[in-house]
Amino acid sequence: MNIPWDLIDWYPIWLSIKVAFLSAGVVAVLALPLARLMEKYNFRGRDFVEAFVTLPLVLPPSVVGYGLLVLIGRRGLLGNFLHNMGLSLVFTWWAVVLAASVVAFPLMYQSARGAFASVNPDYEKAARTLGAGELAVFFRVTLPLAWPGILSGLVLSFARAMGEFGATLMVAGNIPGRTQTIPLAIYFAVESGDKLTANTLVGIISVFCFALILWVNRWKQKYQQY
Amino acid sequence: MLKADFEKELWHFNLQVSFEVHAGQVLVLWGPSGAGKTTVLECLSGLKHPDEGQISLNGKLLFSNTGGINLPSRKRRVGYLFQNYALFPHMTVGENIDFGRRYQPDKDSSYQRWWEDLMQAFGIGHLINRYSYQLSGGEKQRVALARAMAVRPDLLLLDEPFSSLDHETKLDLRRELNAVKKTWDIPVVLVTHDREDADALGDCIITIDHGQMIQSQRMQTANKPNTQICNSL
Numbered sequence: 069m070n071i072p073w074d075l076i077d078w079y080p081i082w083l084s085i086k087v088a089f090l091s092a093g094v095v096a097v098l099a100l101p102l103a104r105l106m107e108k109y110n111f112r113g114r115d116f117v118e119a120f121v122t123l124p125l126v127l128p129p130s131v132v133g134y135g136l137l138v139l140i141g142r143r144g145l146l147g148n149f150l151h152n153m154g155l156s157l158v159f160t161w162w163a164v165v166l167a168a169s170v171v172a173f174p175l176m177y178q179s180a181r182g183a184f185a186s187v188n189p190d191y192e193k194a195a196r197t198l199g200a201g202e203l204a205v206f207f208r209v210t211l212p213l214a215w216p217g218i219l220s221g222l223v224l225s226f227a228r229a230m231g232e233f234g235a236t237l238m239v240a241g242n243i244p245g246r247t248q249t250i251p252l253a254i255y256f257a258v259e260s261g262d263k264l265t266a267n268t269l270v271g272i273i274s275v276f277c278f279a280l281i282l283w284v285n286r287w288k289q290k291y292q293q294y
Numbered sequence: 295m296l297k298a299d300f301e302k303e304l305w306h307f308n309l310q311v312s313f314e315v316h317a318g319q320v321l322v323l324w325g326p327s328g329a330g331k332t333t334v335l336e337c338l339s340g341l342k343h344p345d346e347g348q349i350s351l352n353g354k355l356l357f358s359n360t361g362g363i364n365l366p367s368r369k370r371r372v373g374y375l376f377q378n379y380a381l382f383p384h385m386t387v388g389e390n391i392d393f394g395r396r397y398q399p400d401k402d403s404s405y406q407r408w409w410e411d412l413m414q415a416f417g418i419g420h421l422i423n424r425y426s427y428q429l430s431g432g433e434k435q436r437v438a439l440a441r442a443m444a445v446r447p448d449l450l451l452l453d454e455p456f457s458s459l460d461h462e463t464k465l466d467l468r469r470e471l472n473a474v475k476k477t478w479d480i481p482v483v484l485v486t487h488d489r490e491d492a493d494a495l496g497d498c499i500i501t502i503d504h505g506q507m508i509q510s511q512r513m514q515t516a517n518k519p520n521t522q523i524c525n526s527l
Contacts, residue, residue, distance in 0.1 A: 190376050190380040191382055191383075193341050193367075194374065194376055194441075195393065196340075196341065196367040197339050197372055197442075197445075198393050198394035198445055199368045199394045199396075199397030199398070200397060204397075208393075209382060213383070213384060
């Protein structure tokens with residue numbers, strides 16, 4: 069079959085990859101310290117924080133999207149503030165990153181939480197008696213031992229961010245060349261009968277995700293030999 | 295000399311101990327599981343803190359509730375052998391033993407010599423590139439002891455050091471430990487539920503049950519018979 073490559077819009081692929089990487093990064097930076105704190109300290113209201121950060125995992129994406137609209141929409145709490153500063157998030161690709169990060173956050177958080185909990189506290193105690201301060205204990209002992217679980221979380225949130233559809237559509241819309249990600253492009257290509265674009269994008273995203281999971285699983289096997 | 299006199303409230307009972315151990319002496323805390331023995335070691339090493347009392351090592355206060363002193367573990371210079379050895383699984387034997395080197399105030403040539411002496415004393419030089427999952431029980435024990443000693447501690451704490459070893463290895467290691475403890479000349483506190491271990495290694499044995507010291511016994515074989523040894527106060 070001769071595929072007319074020049075008829076395909078490549079922007080969604082580029083945007084999806086960019087959004088997935090950025091979201092995974094944002095989510096890791098926020099979820100790792102939170103997971104560590106929640107694992108280590110018991111405080112009043114911990115259950116509430118736990119339930120709140122897990123919420124995006126169980127709520128329908130359209131509800132998350134609506135919540136975000138209420139927050140960053142022009143008359144929203146944060147949106148109003150940004151609007152007064154001459155900024156607007158809705159219907160920009162930053163809104164795509166925001167939506168993807170919010171839905172991916174619980175996956176990273178839960179994986180990291182489990183990973184930290186699985187580290188035998190005796191290793192951390194041993195490190196302390198050998199002279200390590202708390203930062204050194206974390207970076208030399210806890211993090212390397214929790215790494216396989218954290219990596220799983222990273223991959224899950226990357227994949228979730230890449231596949232995000234509902235919340236993205238609500239806060240960023242479907243603007244080709246600006247906020248149209250692969251899942252949105254596929255949906256609207258199918259709707260308009262553009263089989264070429266739909267097939268190509270489905271093929272690309274499937275192969276990419278398959279390769280990613282394969283690589284991570286192999287790497288984990290190698291890393292977890294002990 | 296180690297002096298300890300403290301109390302800590304635990305889940306089921308109140309832990310209350312009071313003893314002193316001289317350099318070169320081994321104090322054994324003997325008693326059933328759950329008697330509070332490991333908690334004593336954790337308090338001595340700074341991993342937990344007592345509610346009341348004092349701990350001093352060579353005249354320096356490590357803990358004092360009235361003085362508001364509670365030195366963190368990393369500043370206590372305490373070697374701690376954990377019950378399951380707690381060898382870092384992501385590091386080789388060499389990296390495990392070297393873990394504390396960068397926190398040592400003196401990284402000079404004397405440290406290097408100390409390090410080499412340790413490898414020789416424990417006969418583990420050939421293992422340095424292995425990971426802990428590639429070691430036998432006896433080898434793990436030697437490596438863990440070498441790691442604890444690598445920070446040049448002023449006090450050595452041993453938590454059930456022989457509990458997961460077969461009988462032969464246990465006898466070997468007991469002999470070794472008896473041989474090397476004389477050269478270190480620091481106080482040693484050993485926790486065990488095995489009476490044989492207690493008799494074989496202790497200069498003084500304190501029986502602990504439900505957090506209370508119910509009996510203390512000095513051994514005839516104490517290697518400094520004329521000096522005051524590991525008194526329970």
